[in-house]
Amino acid sequence: MVSQVHDHVPPPGDQDPFLDLAPPQGIKLTPRHYAYLKISEGCNHSCSFCVIPSMRGKLRSRPVNEVLEEAERLAAAGVRELLVISQDTSAYGVDIRYQTGFWQGRPVKANMLGLCEALADLGMWVRLHYVYPYPHVDKVIPLMAEGKILPYLDIPFQHASPRILKLMKRPAACENTLQRINQWRQICPDLSIRSTFIVGFPGETEQDFEDLLDFLDEAQLDRVGCFQYSPVDDAQANSLPNPVEEPVKQERWERFMEKQQQISRDRLAQKIGGRLGVIIDEKNGEGYLLRSSWQDAGSREKNGLTNQPKPLGK
Numbered sequence: 394m395v396s397q398v399h400d401h402v403p404p405p406g407d408q409d410p411f412l413d414l415a416p417p418q419g420i421k422l423t424p425r426h427y428a429y430l431k432i433s434e435g436c437n438h439s440c441s442f443c444v445i446p447s448m449r450g451k452l453r454s455r456p457v458n459e460v461l462e463e464a465e466r467l468a469a470a471g472v473r474e475l476l477v478i479s480q481d482t483s484a485y486g487v488d489i490r491y492q493t494g495f496w497q498g499r500p501v502k503a504n505m506l507g508l509c510e511a512l513a514d515l516g517m518w519v520r521l522h523y524v525y526p527y528p529h530v531d532k533v534i535p536l537m538a539e540g541k542i543l544p545y546l547d548i549p550f551q552h553a554s555p556r557i558l559k560l561m562k563r564p565a566a567c568e569n570t571l572q573r574i575n576q577w578r579q580i581c582p583d584l585s586i587r588s589t590f591i592v593g594f595p596g597e598t599e600q601d602f603e604d605l606l607d608f609l610d611e612a613q614l615d616r617v618g619c620f621q622y623s624p625v626d627d628a629q630a631n632s633l634p635n636p637v638e639e640p641v642k643q644e645r646w647e648r649f650m651e652k653q654q655q656i657s658r659d660r661l662a663q664k665i666g667g668r669l670g671v672i673i674d675e676k677n678g679e680g681y682l683l684r685s686s687w688q689d690a691g692s693r694e695k696n697g698l699t700n701q702p703k704p705l706g707k
């Protein structure tokens with residue numbers, strides 16, 4: 394039957410049966426109202442616990458006009474929140490020498506600031522993930538303070554002891570992170586910071602771990618995940634001496650979680666009585682599942698904004 398239809402109405406010669414039915418914004422696995430926007434692939438760092446660079450290669454940034462055109466198509470398709478992702482968002486454009494692209498008839502520099510400024514023009518929430526605390530990140534904080542992009546940074550610190558950060562070969566390990574966070578909060582008091590940490594990394598002493606707990610006290614991060622170190626096949630860290638014993642890892646993890654849970658509770662308590670813009674992810678029989686500027690959907694079950702009796706806004 395299909396061949397008879399084609400006899401009367403031949404398909405265009407350049408038709409691709411696998412791609413032509415895809416919508417202009419591409420095929421996404423996320424709900425209609427939010428989407429991930431991948432700006433680069435690969436990574437120029439060599440963290441000793443990670444094998445991503447050996448699997449995915451060096452950083453390869455997408456041309457800025459290509460990224461913005463995709464974001465524009467997503468906005469036109471009804472997306473309300475863009476989650477910007479990569480292995481190292483703060484390094485965007487390094488490999489292409491920050492080559493200026495043209496979008497909507499104007500030049501846009503392929504760096505973190507240029508990209509954020511342009512994305513802000515699309516009228517969606519823009520949430521930055523996997524940012525390292527380099528000095529140039531300071532430049533995007535005013536955009537957050539002005540409400541152009543979400544006052545939210547996902548910064549995977551992983552540790553705070555300089556000795557362990559060095560063993561981990563972490564990017565931006567030499568930066569004065571606490572000072573930087575304080576400066577950011579002075580510019581943008583609503584800034585919300587999410588992070589992840591590893592406890593029990595090879596060679597971590599009780600003093601290193603206490604340095605980490607002190608960092609949590611000082612940094613007052615909003616949302617934090619913590620993992621006990623476990624070796625990954627072929628990672629450099631596997632050859633480091635002085636592995637931490639499993640019961641010690643467990644004990645440190647529990648102490649870490651206890652401290653951070655109290656900090657997160659206190660940070661949440663400061664928001665009581667305030668007003669927040671939200672996006673409703675889902676309505677169920679009991680209420681609404683929401684995302685706000687300081688939380689994405691991944692945390693919604695844990696931080697007290699689930700099943701609100703009434704929507705707080707859009």
Ligand code: SF4
Nearest residue numbers: 436438440443445480
């Ligand atoms: S920054 Fe480090 S942990 Fe992240 S992908 Fe690169 S090497 Fe891996």
